[in-house]
Amino acid sequence: MGGFLRRHKHAVPYLLLAPGLLWLTVFYVLPGFQMFMTSLWSGTLETGYEFALSNVSNYTEALTRFWPQFSRSILYGAAATALTFAISYPLAYTIAFRGGRYKNLLLFLVVAPFFTSFLLRTVSWTIILGDTGILLGPLKEIGVLPAEFQLLSTPIAVVAGITYNFLPFMTLPIYVSLEKIDKRLVEAAEDLFATSFGAFRRITLPLSLPGIFAGSLLTFIPAMGDYVNAELLGNTETTMIGNVIQNQFLTQNNYPTASALSFILMAGILIAVAVYARLLGTDELTAGGV
Amino acid sequence: MLAASEPFVTSSRPCSLQSEANVPTVDVKLVDVVKRFGDAVAVDHINLEVMDGEFFSLLGPSGCGKTTTLRMIGGFEEPTSGLIELQGQDVTWLPPYRRNVNTVFQNYALFPHLTIYENVAFGLRRQGVSDPELKSRVHEMLALVELSGFDARKPTQISGGQAQRVALARALINKPAVLLLDEPLGALDLKLRKQMQVELKRIQQEVGITFVYVTHDQEEAMTMSDRIAVMNRGRYEQLGEPEVLYERPTTRFVAGFLGISNLLPGTVGAADGSYAAVRLADDTTVRAPKSLFVADRSGVSVGVRPEKIRMHEQSAEPPAGHNQLSGTVRDASYIGVSTQYIVEARGGAQIMVYEQNVERATKAELWAPGESVRLSWSPDHTFVVTDDEGAAAAAPR
Numbered sequence: 161m162g163g164f165l166r167r168h169k170h171a172v173p174y175l176l177l178a179p180g181l182l183w184l185t186v187f188y189v190l191p192g193f194q195m196f197m198t199s200l201w202s203g204t205l206e207t208g209y210e211f212a213l214s215n216v217s218n219y220t221e222a223l224t225r226f227w228p229q230f231s232r233s234i235l236y237g238a239a240a241t242a243l244t245f246a247i248s249y250p251l252a253y254t255i256a257f258r259g260g261r262y263k264n265l266l267l268f269l270v271v272a273p274f275f276t277s278f279l280l281r282t283v284s285w286t287i288i289l290g291d292t293g294i295l296l297g298p299l300k301e302i303g304v305l306p307a308e309f310q311l312l313s314t315p316i317a318v319v320a321g322i323t324y325n326f327l328p329f330m331t332l333p334i335y336v337s338l339e340k341i342d343k344r345l346v347e348a349a350e351d352l353f354a355t356s357f358g359a360f361r362r363i364t365l366p367l368s369l370p371g372i373f374a375g376s377l378l379t380f381i382p383a384m385g386d387y388v389n390a391e392l393l394g395n396t397e398t399t400m401i402g403n404v405i406q407n408q409f410l411t412q413n414n415y416p417t418a419s420a421l422s423f424i425l426m427a428g429i430l431i432a433v434a435v436y437a438r439l440l441g442t443d444e445l446t447a448g449g450v
Numbered sequence: 451m452l453a454a455s456e457p458f459v460t461s462s463r464p465c466s467l468q469s470e471a472n473v474p475t476v477d478v479k480l481v482d483v484v485k486r487f488g489d490a491v492a493v494d495h496i497n498l499e500v501m502d503g504e505f506f507s508l509l510g511p512s513g514c515g516k517t518t519t520l521r522m523i524g525g526f527e528e529p530t531s532g533l534i535e536l537q538g539q540d541v542t543w544l545p546p547y548r549r550n551v552n553t554v555f556q557n558y559a560l561f562p563h564l565t566i567y568e569n570v571a572f573g574l575r576r577q578g579v580s581d582p583e584l585k586s587r588v589h590e591m592l593a594l595v596e597l598s599g600f601d602a603r604k605p606t607q608i609s610g611g612q613a614q615r616v617a618l619a620r621a622l623i624n625k626p627a628v629l630l631l632d633e634p635l636g637a638l639d640l641k642l643r644k645q646m647q648v649e650l651k652r653i654q655q656e657v658g659i660t661f662v663y664v665t666h667d668q669e670e671a672m673t674m675s676d677r678i679a680v681m682n683r684g685r686y687e688q689l690g691e692p693e694v695l696y697e698r699p700t701t702r703f704v705a706g707f708l709g710i711s712n713l714l715p716g717t718v719g720a721a722d723g724s725y726a727a728v729r730l731a732d733d734t735t736v737r738a739p740k741s742l743f744v745a746d747r748s749g750v751s752v753g754v755r756p757e758k759i760r761m762h763e764q765s766a767e768p769p770a771g772h773n774q775l776s777g778t779v780r781d782a783s784y785i786g787v788s789t790q791y792i793v794e795a796r797g798g799a800q801i802m803v804y805e806q807n808v809e810r811a812t813k814a815e816l817w818a819p820g821e822s823v824r825l826s827w828s829p830d831h832t833f834v835v836t837d838d839e840g841a842a843a844a845a846p847r
Contacts, residue, residue, distance in 0.1 A: 342559060344555050344556075344557070344559040345559050345561060345562075347526050347546070347553075347555070347559070348553070348555055348559040348560075348561070349561070349572070350525075350545065350546040350547050351524060351525075351526075351546045351547070351551075351552055351553045351621075352547075352552065352572045352573035352576060352620065352621075352624065353547045353573050353576040353577055353624070354547060354572075354576050355547055356545075358547075358576060362561075362572075363561060366563050367562070367563055
């Protein structure tokens with residue numbers, strides 16, 4: 161084997177790529193293609209399906225019909241991403257610059273929730289946010305909040321759930337990018353008459369942009385497609401596009417519409433990411449070798 | 451393309467900004483400065499005065515406290531106790547951005563996301579210098595370090611030597627009272643380092659700013675400095691001009707850190723005129739300038755640099771009044787410009803001798819191992835060091 165590789169050096173990169181490519185082909189490209197074909201079907205489960213390019217109307221119909229859920233997904237996803245950022249940045253900053261010998265322990269604590277199932281953790285939030293749960297119960301008892309006050313089954317609960325569930329995806333990339341920053345750059349900035357805040361704004365923040373970019377993508381993309389939080393923590397007015405797709409696929413058996421929705425979601429995310437990358441100027445950043 | 455490829459030759463231009471008549475003022479003053487990190491004492495009661503316009507070096511092995519001293523002057527560390535003054539102002543507790551000093555960091559610490567132009571402009575922008583002036587000053591500074599036209603490059607797109615110049619320009623553009631340099635040439639290869647030494651000295655003379663320079667390289671410190679403080683274990687053992695440190699080291703550490711020296715332990719004997727006698731272990735007596743002896747210390751070592759020693763035939767009569775030792779050549783290495791010998795003296799001491807290949811140059815003429823020789827050197831080239839343990843006990847705590 162070693163001899164073969166030495167004689168065919170040019171084959172090595174392809175051999176290393178092969179398992180990943182195979183995996184992607186079997187579980188992403190082929191089903192993706194299948195789903196694309198499905199999205200151009202017409203008919204029902206009872207009458208049978210028929211493929212026709214003219215069925216591109218599936219897309220426009222799906223978009224018109226489920227536009228509220230789409231826009232809600234964008235809104236909730238964006239809100240949750242902004243919230244995870246607001247929580248993660250100070251957290252990652254503190255761990256990276258002030259963590260000292262507790263660094264690894266603190267990082268472990270960030271990831272620790274992953275040791276429990278995603279579903280279980282989300283269900284736990286129904287207990288915490290419940291109308292007479294451990295958070296609202298006592299506050300209502302002492303009269304701080306009116307008895308009819310609700311968190312569970314509101315948009316707030318859905319966004320809070322998404323924020324909670326995706327927090328580590330934001331914290332870890334930001335931590336990594338902050339950790340990489342040479343502390344002497346901050347000293348150099350302060351030496352050159354920047355205040356502590358000035359040094360943060362001119363040096364630390366720009367140099368952590370790649371982490372912020374990666375973290376917000378890792379949060380925003382799954383948050384937009386998420387349906388578990390809306391299902392468990394929301395109400396019928398908070399359904400997101402993920403819930404619709406799940407419902408169309410599994411309950412309505414309306415495969416063409418569900419497939420079309422999936423593709424619209426994917427396209428929407430791709431466009432959003434492209435715009436975001438342009439705004440943040442990440443090409444420039446990664447070229448800087450930071 | 452790069453100016454560094456031609457060595458920069460300077461006429462040793464006198465510092466134009468200061469006239470000889472003016473009494474130089476003190477730019478940096480450290481009073482009894484101590485820095486502890488937990489139990490470890492990094493800097494141990496240092497007192498220093500650096501004069502205006504001076505090229506001052508802190509020289510010592512790693513861990514001697516030189517970088518910590520520099521960082522305290524820059525404001526990156528606070529002293530555990532003591533006082534730091536810049537141009538007469540107490541800055542001990544001021545943050546770096548409130549001090550009129552700038553630093554050239556080890557490995558430069560250039561901002562990787564900013565262009566060379568923006569790196570150099572950084573300090574002026576923070577001070578609110580506006581565009582037309584900013585632009586002309588940045589270009590002037592880039593010209594001084596011979597990097598005109600590099601404005602738009604990023605730090606990753608330039609060489610180590612160029613990065614070093616950018617770091618220098620970025621600090622100097624602010625016209626600080628004092629420029630601090632933390633091993634700025636450490637990451638460069640030998641040839642580039644030599645060129646940059648000359649260039650640093652040129653720039654320092656051109657701008658007339660006080661430089662405080664940290665290095666572990668004795669040759670580098672001697673080439674550039676007006677004065678050097680040789681540091682060891684958190685304090686400096688000797689402070690002075692390079693020639694004085696080399697010709698008249700006062701401690702064993704300084705004698706060993708700056709070049710090679712032969713140290714011969716002995717006991718102080720009688721004085722005669724301006725010289726005092728020291729009796730060595732093998733009963734030979736050598737003489738050294740009386741002024742070099744510390745009162746009430748009888749156990750000392752006398753030292754002599756290898757290039758100060760002459761070698762003669764055993765039968766020859768060396769110049770009158772010179773110190774003499776007899777011995778046997780143990781090893782000879784011909785290195786072109788000179789030949790280095792190790793001579794074993796009668797008392798067993800190994801003595802290093804460098805002889806220029808002038809009178810003797812061919813294999814047959816050079817001294818060969820096994821030959822008996824007589825060594826001689828002038829008493830004026832003899833220095834006296836106190837032994838380390840003694841020095842520690844004698845030094846004020």
